[in-house]
Amino acid sequence: xxxxxxxxxxxxxxxxxxxxxxxxxxxxxxxxxxxxxxxxxxxxxxxxxxxxxxxxxxxxxxxxxxxxxxxxxxxxxxxxxxxxxxxxxxxxxxxxxxxxxxxxxxxxxxxxxxxxxxxxxxxxxxxxxxxxxxxxxxxxxxxxxxxxxxxxxxxxxxxxxxxxxxxxxxxxxxxxxxxxxxxxxxxxxxxxxxxxxxxxxxxxxxxxxxxxxxxxxxxxxxxxxxxxxxxxxxxxxxxxxxxxxxxxxxxxxxxxxxxxxxxxxxxxxxxxxxxxxxxxxxxxxxxxxxxxxxxxxxxxxxxxxxxxxxxxxxxxxxxxxxxxxxxxxxxxxxxxxxxxxxxxxxxxxxxxxxxxxxxxxxxxxxxxxxxxxxxxxxxxxxxxxxxxxxxxxxxxxxxxxxxxxxxxxxx
Amino acid sequence: xxxxxxxxxxxxxxxxxxxxxxxxxxxxxxxxxxxxxxxxxxxxxxxxxxxxxxxxxxxxxxxxxxxxxxxxxxxxxxxxxxxxxxxxxxxxxxxxxxxxxxxxxxxxxxxxxxxxxxxxxxxxxxxxxxxxxxxxxxxxxxxxxxxxxxxxxxxxxxxxxxxxxxxxxxxxxxxxxxxxxxxxxxxxxxxxxxxxxxxxxxxxxxxxxxxxxxxxxxxxxxxxxxxxxxxxxxxxxxxxxxxxxxxxxxxxxxxxxxxxxxxxxxxxxxxxxxxx
Numbered sequence: 015x016x017x018x019x020x021x022x023x024x025x026x027x028x029x030x031x032x033x034x035x036x037x038x039x040x041x042x043x044x045x046x047x048x049x050x051x052x053x054x055x056x057x058x059x060x061x062x063x064x065x066x067x068x069x070x071x072x073x074x075x076x077x078x079x080x081x082x083x084x085x086x087x088x089x090x091x092x093x094x095x096x097x098x099x100x101x102x103x104x105x106x107x108x109x110x111x112x113x114x115x116x117x118x119x120x121x122x123x124x125x126x127x128x129x130x131x132x133x134x135x136x137x138x139x140x141x142x143x144x145x146x147x148x149x150x151x152x153x154x155x156x157x158x159x160x161x162x163x164x165x166x167x168x169x170x171x172x173x174x175x176x177x178x179x180x181x182x183x184x185x186x187x188x189x190x191x192x193x194x195x196x197x198x199x200x201x202x203x204x205x206x207x208x209x210x211x212x213x214x215x216x217x218x219x220x221x222x223x224x225x226x227x228x229x230x231x232x233x234x235x236x237x238x239x240x241x242x243x244x245x246x247x248x249x250x251x252x253x254x255x256x257x258x259x260x261x262x263x264x265x266x267x268x269x270x271x272x273x274x275x276x277x278x279x280x281x282x283x284x285x286x287x288x289x290x291x292x293x294x295x296x297x298x299x300x301x302x303x304x305x306x307x308x309x310x311x312x313x314x315x316x317x318x319x320x321x322x323x324x325x326x327x328x329x330x331x332x333x334x335x336x337x338x339x340x341x342x343x344x345x346x347x348x349x350x351x352x353x354x355x356x357x358x359x360x361x362x363x364x365x366x367x368x369x370x371x372x373x374x375x376x377x378x379x380x381x382x383x384x385x386x387x388x389x390x391x392x393x394x395x396x397x398x399x400x401x402x403x404x405x406x407x408x409x410x411x412x413x414x415x416x417x418x419x420x421x422x423x424x425x
Numbered sequence: 426x427x428x429x430x431x432x433x434x435x436x437x438x439x440x441x442x443x444x445x446x447x448x449x450x451x452x453x454x455x456x457x458x459x460x461x462x463x464x465x466x467x468x469x470x471x472x473x474x475x476x477x478x479x480x481x482x483x484x485x486x487x488x489x490x491x492x493x494x495x496x497x498x499x500x501x502x503x504x505x506x507x508x509x510x511x512x513x514x515x516x517x518x519x520x521x522x523x524x525x526x527x528x529x530x531x532x533x534x535x536x537x538x539x540x541x542x543x544x545x546x547x548x549x550x551x552x553x554x555x556x557x558x559x560x561x562x563x564x565x566x567x568x569x570x571x572x573x574x575x576x577x578x579x580x581x582x583x584x585x586x587x588x589x590x591x592x593x594x595x596x597x598x599x600x601x602x603x604x605x606x607x608x609x610x611x612x613x614x615x616x617x618x619x620x621x622x623x624x625x626x627x628x629x630x631x632x633x634x635x636x637x638x639x640x641x642x643x644x645x646x647x648x649x650x651x652x653x654x655x656x657x658x659x660x661x662x663x664x665x666x667x668x669x670x671x672x673x674x675x676x677x678x679x680x681x682x683x684x685x686x687x688x689x690x691x692x693x694x695x696x697x698x699x700x701x
Contacts, residue, residue, distance in 0.1 A: 049559050049585060323535025
């Protein structure tokens with residue numbers, strides 16, 4: 015007899031057709047925003063649909079990807095890293111080589127082109143590590159639009175180089191003093207600005223979260239990462255990769271790598287959350303491993319929260335992962351068990367940061383250092399013909415001061 | 426169908442031909458005891474309808490005053506359960522003043538919608554305003570709340586155009602809360618002419634009473650609103666008064682209650698003289 019209730023969900027025909035018309039991935043996602051924003055959210059959805067159907071929009075994206083961002087980014091076989099672990103073949107998707115130093119610009123370019131189509135005259139953004147803020151300030155300079163970036167005071171202190179970069183690019187950086195003064199509070203403040211300036215302003219959200227259609231459009235703009243990996247791996251090895259690994263805060267670089275492969279059942283997919291001091295200590299940013307479903311910032315997803323539904327502080331060495339939530343599509347993929355979500359601690363990420371610098375001459379950002387920390391756990395256990403692709407989504411220049419401090423080095 | 430406390434109160438205001446005063450305070454601000462004392466004494470000071478804020482760590486549509494008020498309450502151990510307890514206590518001495526719980530969805534979602542509606546109804550709550558639940562998410566709480574016999578009061582804003590208004594008003598009951606500015610609570614205030622035009626527009630779409638809020642701080646402002654709308658909502662100004670009596674360590678002086686009630690009396694006098 016066949017059991018009617020299975021403990022694990024059955025495999026689906028496709029994992030790539032979400033969200034539904036209500037912006038839901040299963041029970042996750044949605045449009046949980048104040049009425050003031052709702053008409054605009056619906057307008058963004060309409061404008062994005064129209065843009066997607068317009069070949070000129072695709073042409074424009076293609077042009078800027080090639081000539082401004084510098085795509086495609088290389089898929090680099092890391093020989094010394096591979097040798098060091100003595101197992102699987104490790105490939106690095108070099109999105110840290112993009113203009114501005116991370117994957118964030120893939121999304122910002124798409125959103126600012128959309129904002130322009132909608133006739134918006136002012137751009138706002140939130141930022142944690144400052145990578146999204148820098149990428150937003152960059153495209154605003156390129157298209158001559160005024161830009162305001164909200165950034166928590168705590169993050170401003172630990173990401174000084176990016177703060178200066180944003181200012182050089184002509185953006186106004188507004189320090190956020192509320193709450194924990196990190197990414198979550200920056201997002202609250204950006205939403206408050208948006209509600210106040212809704213007529214003129216487009217909010218460039220930096221990750222696959224927020225109200226529908228943001229999780230979808232950010233995913234679509236980031237999916238260029240995985241699409242390139244497909245043909246690049248076909249060229250390099252003549253087949254699909256076996257394992258994908260990416261770090262997850264909100265989850266945009268991970269979704270960009272994962273999404274084009276979700277229906278390839280042979281491809282194992284790992285998202286690495288920030289474990290902070292360790293998930294068991296309660297001081298972490300691992301929403302899937304240590305949280306439960308709730309509603310914040312326009313969507314239902316897994317959140318770090320107490321028993322009363324109050325949002326808990328996230329903790330991570332990496333400002334870019336220091337967020338108590340995660341994109342709703344990740345929440346769904348977690349429940350569907352299509353993607354395995356794991357975590358790496360601050361300490362493990364710091365070790366990985368140094369290892370990649372020494373072995374490959376690449377200084378990674380602290381965010382993908384979490385992904386590498388997980389690669390270092392699985393690679394030695396896998397056969398030599400196993401192909402791992404890790405998304406190296408950002409470079410570490412911005413982190414050297416913070417890392418020096420953690421290592422007790424005075425600069 | 427029996428009328429609700431909210432309907433009765435607005436009907437009474439109408440027959441007295443005056444605008445009402447809706448006061449917002451945050452449950453548990455600055456602490457449970459003072460908050461209960463304040464809540465109990467709001468009606469005699471002139472509050473016609475009470476909005477009781479459910480504290481939340483991340484009040485995205487609120488300005489600094491209400492954010493701070495939420496955090497004061499949370500720091501002193503406020504929870505949604507205690508908020509309902511506060512209403513239960515209040516109802517022992519007042520069975521007529523409508524109480525509307527106002528806040529964000531996550532604490533309710535975390536509590537569990539069916540349990541929350543049951544407990545809220547039992548406590549004597551009359552209506553709900555949940556900022557981050559637009560009509561697009563009506564299945565979450567609005568429809569179940571209406572079934573449970575609670576009013577679900579929707580916010581209409583300057584960005585809600587004529588085409589969208591019917592969607593916003595569809596499942597609204599009790600009254601409509603017009604947010605007079607595109608913005609957050611407790612910041613700037615709208616021009617009277619704009620408010621008057623907006624209320625007129627709403628009245629063309631609904632027979633429900635219209636309360637207007639955001640940015641109303643003084644008795645004169647409240648009076649101006651009460652002239653053109655069915656009620657004026659004041660929140661940030663009241664919780665700022667409370668906050669002024671809380672020291673850096675979070676210790677509150679009992680004067681917080683008296684001083685806040687003094688402002689309520691001024692505001693109440695304002696709405697009462699508005700149409701004379």
